[in-house]
Amino acid sequence: MQSSSDFLIFDNVTKVFESPDGGQVTAIDNFSLNVSDGEFITIVGPSGCGKSTLLNLVVGLDKPSSGQILINGKPAWQQLRNIGYVTQEDNLYPWRTLRENVEFPLEIRGMSKSERRKRSAELLEKVGLAGFENRYGHQLSGGMRQRGNIVRALSFDPGLIIMDEPFGPLDAQTRIVLQQQLLDLWLQDKKTVIFITHDLQEAIALGDRVVVMTARPGRIRSVYDIKLTRPRDLHHLHDDPEFRNALSDLWDELADEVSAANAMGRK
Numbered sequence: 001m002q003s004s005s006d007f008l009i010f011d012n013v014t015k016v017f018e019s020p021d022g023g024q025v026t027a028i029d030n031f032s033l034n035v036s037d038g039e040f041i042t043i044v045g046p047s048g049c050g051k052s053t054l055l056n057l058v059v060g061l062d063k064p065s066s067g068q069i070l071i072n073g074k075p076a077w078q079q080l081r082n083i084g085y086v087t088q089e090d091n092l093y094p095w096r097t098l099r100e101n102v103e104f105p106l107e108i109r110g111m112s113k114s115e116r117r118k119r120s121a122e123l124l125e126k127v128g129l130a131g132f133e134n135r136y137g138h139q140l141s142g143g144m145r146q147r148g149n150i151v152r153a154l155s156f157d158p159g160l161i162i163m164d165e166p167f168g169p170l171d172a173q174t175r176i177v178l179q180q181q182l183l184d185l186w187l188q189d190k191k192t193v194i195f196i197t198h199d200l201q202e203a204i205a206l207g208d209r210v211v212v213m214t215a216r217p218g219r220i221r222s223v224y225d226i227k228l229t230r231p232r233d234l235h236h237l238h239d240d241p242e243f244r245n246a247l248s249d250l251w252d253e254l255a256d257e258v259s260a261a262n263a264m265g266r267k
Ligand SMILES: Nc1ncnc2c1ncn2[C@@H]1O[C@H](COP(=O)(O)OP(=O)(O)OP(=O)(O)O)[C@@H](O)[C@H]1O
Pocket: 017, 018, 019, 025, 026, 027, 045, 046, 047, 048, 049, 050, 051, 052, 053, 054, 216
């Protein structure tokens, strides 16, 4: 059922790949989800359940075998200029400084140099990178580079931000700092976010709703409302009873699916 506030709709999305031995692999099976404008959705599921495939379908890197993904009622792949994408990999262009990276999406959209400078300075300041504008990627730490990737994806003010395990390679302490910065940035203008993670605690800490996916073929096992209030202080969230409740409710579900995926892998 579609409502007027649904910004992003996954409508019965299925993706089947041809496997090298001539068989077929169903990566995503009848995935349906309506996402409101400004919602922060986190998705968890065992390895190989189709999370990255799902995001690739949103950004048009691949096409669904059936079903559709709509943004404001129109196919998502036709609206790539309205989507920011952050992956686990470090995607800063090595030949550009940090500032030039953040300004790149604005440059290709024709924004004037002075406006670009203002926007990049504002964003870099917000994530503690003022003073590092003229450095190249190799002169920055992993956490700094990933902050650069995030603000580059936000720079052009996209309606939808897709994040595929953006904090995966970072150490635990840096992760929390970046998670907190992401939440603080998000609260300022509440874009719609789809955030994939392996880490259930991260999914609960960040999301308005957590989607648990089944082992392949990736279906929705459950969608859980996170009742934690905002703003959230991630350094103290673990003591919150709501956080503990969500963790104990979701842990068994995810563990079931991880076991199912492992059993599949052994066959
Ligand atoms: N291009 C492809 N051709 C054939 N099979 C594919 C292709 N891309 C993905 N798959 C298969 O689809 C399934 C889902 O893969 P996907 O990478 O989306 O999972 P994932 O949940 O993101 O995994 P992980 O958490 O390990 O990154 C896997 O079984 C994978 O082998």
